[in-house]
Amino acid sequence: MPMERKDIDLIKELMPCVRCGQCRSVCPVFHAKGVESDAPRGKVAIVRALLEGKLEPTKSLIEKLDQCLLCRTCVQDCPSGVRVDRIIIAARERLAALRGVPLRKKVLTRWLMPNLNRLQPLIALASRIQNLFGGKVAAGNYRRPRFRLPLIGKRLLPHLTGQTLHTLVRKNRKTRKGTQRVLFFSGCMITHVNPGIGEAVMEVLERNGVDVVVPREQVCCGLPSLAAGDRETFEGLRQQNLKVLRENDCDAIITACASCGSTLKEHYGPELPMKIYDFSEFLVDQIKMSPPLLRVEKTVTYHDPCHLRKAQKIKDQPRSLLKRIPGLSFHDVKDPDRCCGFGGTFSLNHPSLSQQINDTTVKQLVETGAELVVTSCPGCMLHLANGLYQCGSKAQVVHLAELLAASYGPMAEDGETE
Amino acid sequence: MTLSKDLLSRIEKIVGPANFFPAETDRICYATDSSLLSQMNNWMPDLVVRVLTSEQVSQVLALANEFLVPVVPRGAGTGQCCGAVAQQGGIMMDLTGMNRIVSMDLDNLQVTVQPGIVHAELNKELAGHGFFFPPDPGSTKMCTLGGMVSNNSSGQRSVKYGTTKQYILGLEVVLPTGEVMVTGGVRSRALKSVAGYDLTSLMVGSEGTLGVVTRIRLKVLPLPERRGLVIAFFDQLESTGQAVVQVFRRRLFPSAIEIMDQSAIVAANLYKPELALPDAEAMLLFEVDGSPPDVAYQAKAISEVCAQFARKVEWTDDPERLKALWAARGVVGAAAGRVKPGATRVYIGEDICVPVNAVAQALRNIRAIGAKYNVPIVTYGHIGDGNLHAAPIIDPNEAIEIEKVKKIADEIHHMALDLDGTTTGEHGVGLARAEYMEEELGFSLHVMRRIKRLLDPRNILNPGKMSLDDGPLPEK
Numbered sequence A: 001m002p003m004e005r006k007d008i009d010l011i012k013e014l015m016p017c018v019r020c021g022q023c024r025s026v027c028p029v030f031h032a033k034g035v036e037s038d039a040p041r042g043k044v045a046i047v048r049a050l051l052e053g054k055l056e057p058t059k060s061l062i063e064k065l066d067q068c069l070l071c072r073t074c075v076q077d078c079p080s081g082v083r084v085d086r087i088i089i090a091a092r093e094r095l096a097a098l099r100g101v102p103l104r105k106k107v108l109t110r111w112l113m114p115n116l117n118r119l120q121p122l123i124a125l126a127s128r129i130q131n132l133f134g135g136k137v138a139a140g141n142y143r144r145p146r147f148r149l150p151l152i153g154k155r156l157l158p159h160l161t162g163q164t165l166h167t168l169v170r171k172n173r174k175t176r177k178g179t180q181r182v183l184f185f186s187g188c189m190i191t192h193v194n195p196g197i198g199e200a201v202m203e204v205l206e207r208n209g210v211d212v213v214v215p216r217e218q219v220c221c222g223l224p225s226l227a228a229g230d231r232e233t234f235e236g237l238r239q240q241n242l243k244v245l246r247e248n249d250c251d252a253i254i255t256a257c258a259s260c261g262s263t264l265k266e267h268y269g270p271e272l273p274m275k276i277y278d279f280s281e282f283l284v285d286q287i288k289m290s291p292p293l294l295r296v297e298k299t300v301t302y303h304d305p306c307h308l309r310k311a312q313k314i315k316d317q318p319r320s321l322l323k324r325i326p327g328l329s330f331h332d333v334k335d336p337d338r339c340c341g342f343g344g345t346f347s348l349n350h351p352s353l354s355q356q357i358n359d360t361t362v363k364q365l366v367e368t369g370a371e372l373v374v375t376s377c378p379g380c381m382l383h384l385a386n387g388l389y390q391c392g393s394k395a396q397v398v399h400l401a402e403l404l405a406a407s408y409g410p411m412a413e414d415g416e417t418e
Numbered sequence B: 001m002t003l004s005k006d007l008l009s010r011i012e013k014i015v016g017p018a019n020f021f022p023a024e025t026d027r028i029c030y031a032t033d034s035s036l037l038s039q040m041n042n043w044m045p046d047l048v049v050r051v052l053t054s055e056q057v058s059q060v061l062a063l064a065n066e067f068l069v070p071v072v073p074r075g076a077g078t079g080q081c082c083g084a085v086a087q088q089g090g091i092m093m094d095l096t097g098m099n100r101i102v103s104m105d106l107d108n109l110q111v112t113v114q115p116g117i118v119h120a121e122l123n124k125e126l127a128g129h130g131f132f133f134p135p136d137p138g139s140t141k142m143c144t145l146g147g148m149v150s151n152n153s154s155g156q157r158s159v160k161y162g163t164t165k166q167y168i169l170g171l172e173v174v175l176p177t178g179e180v181m182v183t184g185g186v187r188s189r190a191l192k193s194v195a196g197y198d199l200t201s202l203m204v205g206s207e208g209t210l211g212v213v214t215r216i217r218l219k220v221l222p223l224p225e226r227r228g229l230v231i232a233f234f235d236q237l238e239s240t241g242q243a244v245v246q247v248f249r250r251r252l253f254p255s256a257i258e259i260m261d262q263s264a265i266v267a268a269n270l271y272k273p274e275l276a277l278p279d280a281e282a283m284l285l286f287e288v289d290g291s292p293p294d295v296a297y298q299a300k301a302i303s304e305v306c307a308q309f310a311r312k313v314e315w316t317d318d319p320e321r322l323k324a325l326w327a328a329r330g331v332v333g334a335a336a337g338r339v340k341p342g343a344t345r346v347y348i349g350e351d352i353c354v355p356v357n358a359v360a361q362a363l364r365n366i367r368a369i370g371a372k373y374n375v376p377i378v379t380y381g382h383i384g385d386g387n388l389h390a391a392p393i394i395d396p397n398e399a400i401e402i403e404k405v406k407k408i409a410d411e412i413h414h415m416a417l418d419l420d421g422t423t424t425g426e427h428g429v430g431l432a433r434a435e436y437m438e439e440e441l442g443f444s445l446h447v448m449r450r451i452k453r454l455l456d457p458r459n460i461l462n463p464g465k466m467s468l469d470d471g472p473l474p475e476k
């Protein structure tokens, strides 16, 4: 493979790897698979050899570089500060430039995700016929496929309400006058699949005197494209979002999806006048919260999304919020650094590996004895709900915002958090 | 070297297709350990296999012996002397899949493990029962017991607890011919034995050149009830040596005495800013362990001694702070590159050990060598036993920097020998220090070569290492 300027920069990025192997002790993919080429250190060696022309971009090489969740567990611990995730993304881009983005990924990250707004009627249609494909399980929040579906297999699917966050907002919002005005970047999952989370976020913010706008024109944050090595699509989405974000005059941008949050902070932040906060970060660090008063008599645990804990360094704020909810009994997991194994399209491309990683994480969550598993990322929610269901656990998964909203008072519609 | 189709298919049958890795993508990942030498040469094995039983090890070795193909045993590949690297090609044998605790016999203070178990995992399990395996390398989270046995690894606590060899009661070893031997008594569960030659000790530290370790019976100790840490910051390097000598004179026996020089302090702060270590010429960490009153007494006494020489002394027994300090100290070497943006720490000349009363001199010499070549060197180590790790920071893409750092390493090694020390206190010889063995070992090296030839007549097991071959030394 001929060397380009970008490759030289990439070599500089991976040079600090001293091959100490510390990352072997934390990488979920390596733990599940066990050979050096699955470890972050091995992946760095592969990228290097590829750039130096010692390896050809073979199928097995591409597969190896595809088997990374971009969870950054290795980055968090690397003594030399090697950004393995950035190295993998750059290598995927390089491979995509050589061989094109694989069709299966293109369908999702180039055609589907960026166009969800336009495809909304299809999602609404799907919500009407979803009963044919799967029956409701896990307190009605998910559906279990009746037969093996392509890519999904028999894993749980979210129950679609037929609403989007935008339609809910239009229906339910009263105009209030808050002291601050923030923009809620809701992201694909919350907008189109779990709008209830979005409502809860808005509810809690508004209870605390914060006005919220949710621009309808926002599109996918672009992380799936970025992760697939499709920089061009990512850049298109980024520009589109930047325009929307700039047009709205707000004090801050709030996210409630860990992956959107980390993408916005890293790839949008430097070009925006306002700061970006995760929902929990904003509540704990930026405003004086009024206390939630209703008791929630539940034992709960918290799952740290990798893109929150490792990418945004946010771990105390969600716990601090949970501890403010009266009646709640909180039990932390033994090893809060564990990835749920979702990794966006990773779970579709490597289902059994993704499930294997999920199993270990779910086991620890179950060991806490919690009735509710709380987290801050709709992606993790889906994967954890599936894992819990498959292992026969009765524990339900909820978003932190939903639980807080419950403690602030009945939620807009059915209000149930269980 | 190309392996014949016949050999390949027979090996695949032994280990199974899931543990058979002929693809370059896999093999390249086994071309290095953390040594600079391995990085510069990238010696790729011709095949990687993951073995899961002693029988598989034995069958693969018997075949390799028949076909005259080199075999290199490998644990986590965290070694720093280019030991687990296939310089002459052949088969890389990954033992990390053999990672079970075979039995725990805590009443008899011993456990039996497979070689691929990771040190921290073993100690986590033992801690649950109130025991520990004392040697504790900085690489605890990743290195394997097989690697530790083969390198006779030690670590921060060796000043009080010694090195791996003190804890190995017996081994199952597959010889290069494929024969299996058990040392220390075939059925023995005794804690000591002088029956026969001490083949256990011969195997410990043999760096995978005499046999593949497939089972380890090791001694464990009750876990001390409490640990505490005295941290002292010094304005003068010399004072650190004086403080250590005085601590021993006061009949105090710390479980670890570590030194970090000014640049190592900077590196630790860059890695874990929450440590907030103050700037100083050097810092000493004295760990004490035992019962709570004993820990308090010792910590107080050590603090008093240090106060005579140090600018600032503090102490802690807060488990979180202890953990953070040890974690940072453990990998400060790997974090050393952070002191110079755009540069990397390289592992070369990194493991000298000198008499304790020559430590200050050695530290000064290392500084002078760094200054001479205008290369920053971060130094830290186990001052309690004179083991110093020097970490040159360079841009490894620059040929001139590589040349410089090789000269630096050579000067550091000779300096250690001149101070009546050794070129390697714990990391091993491998290829990286083979060239010094004639000078350091004298005639005993020739006896070692005879032993090697006796046990490995066709020279297939980890050939070329430790200067055991009469053939030419590796290119540098």
Ligand SMILES: Cc1cc2nc3c(=O)[nH]c(=O)nc-3n(C[C@H](O)[C@H](O)[C@H](O)COP(=O)(O)OP(=O)(O)OC[C@H]3O[C@@H](n4cnc5c(N)ncnc54)[C@H](O)[C@@H]3O)c2cc1C
Pocket: A019, A020, A021, B033, B034, B072, B073, B074, B075, B076, B077, B078, B079, B080, B083, B084, B085, B095, B115, B136, B137, B138, B139, B142, B143, B144, B145, B146, B147, B148, B149, B150, B151, B152, B153, B154, B155, B156, B207, B208, B209, B211, B212, B213, B214, B330, B331, B333, B334, B426, B427, B462
């Ligand atoms: C950040 C860092 C800190 C470190 N700190 C220390 C320290 O404090 N003290 C210390 O002593 N070392 C230290 N080391 C060096 C290294 O971790 C040790 O030598 C460790 O014991 C090697 O274990 P491994 O499993 O990685 O072995 P490898 O590197 O895989 O192998 C080491 C040698 O053992 C042989 N070998 C491995 N397994 C077997 C087996 N089952 N049978 C026969 N031969 C085998 C190999 O052929 C090779 O020669 C450090 C390394 C790093 C990267």
Ligand code: SF4
Pocket: A016, A017, A018, A019, A020, A021, A022, A023, A024, A040, A041, A044, A074, A077, A078, A079, A080, A081, A082, A084, B334
């Ligand atoms: S922890 Fe960092 S420096 Fe060490 S091997 Fe992994 S990526 Fe390289």
Ligand code: SF4
Pocket: A026, A027, A028, A029, A030, A039, A040, A043, A067, A068, A069, A070, A071, A072, A073, A074, A075, A084, A085
């Ligand atoms: S980002 Fe996660 S999955 Fe990828 S190499 Fe690092 S630890 Fe492994």
